[in-house]
Amino acid sequence: MDSLRLPAEPPSNDTVERDFTVGDVPGLRSPASDADRAPMFDVIIAGCGPTGATLAAELRLHDVRVLVLEKETAPKSFVRIVGLHVRSLELMAMRGLLERILQHGRQRPAGGFFAAINKPAPKDLDSAHAYLLGIPQPVIERLLEEHVIELGARVRRGCAVAGFEQDDKGVTVELADGEQLRSRYLVGCDGGRSTVRKLLGVGFPGELSRTETLMGEMEVGVPQEEIAAKVAEVHETHRPFWLRPFGEGIYSVVVPAAGVSDRAEPPTLEDFKQQLRTIAGTDFGVHSPRWLSRFGDATRLAERYRVGRVLLAGDAAHIHPPIGGQGLNLGVQDAFNLGWKLAAQIRGWAPETLLDTYQAERHPVAEDVLDNTRAQMELLSTEPGPQAVRRLLTELMDLDEVNRHLIEKITAIGIRYDFGEGPDLLGRRLRDIDVKQGHLYGLLHRGRGLLLDRTERLTVGGWSDRVDYLADPTAALDVPCVLLRPDGHVAWIGDDQQDLDAHLSRWFGKPAT
Numbered sequence: 001m002d003s004l005r006l007p008a009e010p011p012s013n014d015t016v017e018r019d020f021t022v023g024d025v026p027g028l029r030s031p032a033s034d035a036d037r038a039p040m041f042d043v044i045i046a047g048c049g050p051t052g053a054t055l056a057a058e059l060r061l062h063d064v065r066v067l068v069l070e071k072e073t074a075p076k077s078f079v080r081i082v083g084l085h086v087r088s089l090e091l092m093a094m095r096g097l098l099e100r101i102l103q104h105g106r107q108r109p110a111g112g113f114f115a116a117i118n119k120p121a122p123k124d125l126d127s128a129h130a131y132l133l134g135i136p137q138p139v140i141e142r143l144l145e146e147h148v149i150e151l152g153a154r155v156r157r158g159c160a161v162a163g164f165e166q167d168d169k170g171v172t173v174e175l176a177d178g179e180q181l182r183s184r185y186l187v188g189c190d191g192g193r194s195t196v197r198k199l200l201g202v203g204f205p206g207e208l209s210r211t212e213t214l215m216g217e218m219e220v221g222v223p224q225e226e227i228a229a230k231v232a233e234v235h236e237t238h239r240p241f242w243l244r245p246f247g248e249g250i251y252s253v254v255v256p257a258a259g260v261s262d263r264a265e266p267p268t269l270e271d272f273k274q275q276l277r278t279i280a281g282t283d284f285g286v287h288s289p290r291w292l293s294r295f296g297d298a299t300r301l302a303e304r305y306r307v308g309r310v311l312l313a314g315d316a317a318h319i320h321p322p323i324g325g326q327g328l329n330l331g332v333q334d335a336f337n338l339g340w341k342l343a344a345q346i347r348g349w350a351p352e353t354l355l356d357t358y359q360a361e362r363h364p365v366a367e368d369v370l371d372n373t374r375a376q377m378e379l380l381s382t383e384p385g386p387q388a389v390r391r392l393l394t395e396l397m398d399l400d401e402v403n404r405h406l407i408e409k410i411t412a413i414g415i416r417y418d419f420g421e422g423p424d425l426l427g428r429r430l431r432d433i434d435v436k437q438g439h440l441y442g443l444l445h446r447g448r449g450l451l452l453d454r455t456e457r458l459t460v461g462g463w464s465d466r467v468d469y470l471a472d473p474t475a476a477l478d479v480p481c482v483l484l485r486p487d488g489h490v491a492w493i494g495d496d497q498q499d500l501d502a503h504l505s506r507w508f509g510k511p512a513t
């Protein structure tokens with residue numbers, strides 16, 4: 001395995017849960033015979049961040065044997081409040097997780113995120129969940145990890161993937177301590193510095209970081225009105241800069257890092273104070289930091305999302321500045337796109353090209369997110385040119401269509417996958433419409449396809465083991481029938497059984513005999 005092994009990280013003796021491994025079974029260490037190399041798991045996921053945990057949950061809905069390997073022995077402790085945007089909230093609702101998550105976050109208006117331009121979202125945004133949920137990242141990670149364990153996935157902490165080798169039957173994964181595990185597929189959800197991506201040799205082209213920014217959460221020593229007035233004044237000339245209340249007296253503080261602290265060292269409260277004084281003339285009496293971080297604006301996209309039996313998702317496949325709060329959302333949405341396709345491959349009903357549609361659909365989405373973050377970073381520049389563009393865009397955002405376009409981008413509800421010619425709804429996600437049993441998303445908890453039939457004439461026939469059927473002439477749709485994929489995207493629209501059967505085959509493989 002030498003050719004696919006990175007320099008070992010310190011071996012961890014702190015594995016929280018042990019699982020059965022080649023090494024546990026006497027005589028099954030290398031050299032392995034073909035029989036020995038039979039996969040013990042269907043999928044090994046490297047990384048139990050938001051992407052890895054979501055993917056594991058999606059796979060478990062289809063009874064796939066999943067092992068999640070996480071290099072850290074304990075969940076992250078530093079608190080960073082992230083925003084879950086509309087599409088991610090919808091996906092959580094589709095799997096019955098939203099209520100659980102909502103209790104731990106704060107709902108905020110959906111608008112004001114594009115380059116921090118303060119414009120409210122259009123009132124009639126096309127979603128039943130038209131808000132942003134601010135939630136600490138460790139909390140969302142803990143909820144997702146608990147959920148995958150409830151669904152039956154194995155999570156082993158203190159296990160870093162250090163090498164792997166794939167053959168035509170599966171992947172042998174090697175941990176930092178030399179232990180070997182075997183699975184049919186490996187998915188690298190191991191973050192921006194992904195070991196899996198590096199070992200695969202997949203290119204990660206893009207731009208190096210040019211601007212460093214300090215970001216943290218802390219308490220302040222002056223009244224909110226005073227802060228708001230000062231922030232508005234400073235915003236005339238300085239970006240990125242903000243102090244935003246997050247409730248309970250906590251403020252999110254963002255200031256340029258230029259000139260303070262050593263990049264190799266974590267930032268200090270004094271660094272924040274110094275930058276605030278330089279830019280705003282006051283440090284607002286900031287104190288009691290919850291967490292302090294420093295991030296750059298490196299922007300990179302993996303050239304490929306799949307090489308044989310090894311795939312990439314989340315930050316392992318794309319990185320970009322956090323402006324607009326899209327990274328976690330993008331990774332979670334990758335996982336929803338990939339989960340059912342990989343499960344179909346493992347269950348044996350996937351049409352030949354289904355797994356490749358993961359890259360075909362998600363790579364362009366990531367390209368678009370990278371581009372919008374590039375644009376937003378330009379709009380934060382204090383140079384006169386970008387400032388003029390920012391003023392112009394601020395004016396343009398008074399036009400409903402412009403504002404709507406940008407917000408649909410950031411919230412990911414504007415995504416339309418290319419499924420070929422057809423009505424505008426084809427390839428888009430369907431909102432949580434009312435149906436006779438209540439809400440559409442309530443019918444999607446099991447991660448299966450769904451035919452929603454207003455004509456009451458059609459059938460899913462031999463696909464009923466993969467696709468549910470709901471006849472409902474009252475459904476709030478202006479087309480006769482829609483076929484939904486497990487990720488909630490519209491795969492077909494029509495009223496003809498033969499045409500439907502062709503599309504059921506396209507997405508869900510051959511009918512059961």
Ligand SMILES: Cc1cc2nc3c(=O)[nH]c(=O)nc-3n(C[C@H](O)[C@H](O)[C@H](O)COP(=O)(O)OP(=O)(O)OC[C@H]3O[C@@H](n4cnc5c(N)ncnc54)[C@H](O)[C@@H]3O)c2cc1C
Binds near residue numbers: 046
């Ligand atoms: C300041 C800041 C603010 C942000 N705000 C937002 C926001 O508001 N909204 C938003 O959507 N996004 C936001 N993001 C981005 C978001 O945090 C990331 O996009 C998200 O964490 C990516 O999730 P992931 O699961 O793909 O990767 P990660 O969260 O990086 O998780 C990867 C996991 O893999 C593990 N791992 C690494 N190597 C190995 C290995 N070899 N073997 C096993 N495990 C391994 C790591 O320990 C980690 O747990 C922000 C980022 C920053 C820096």
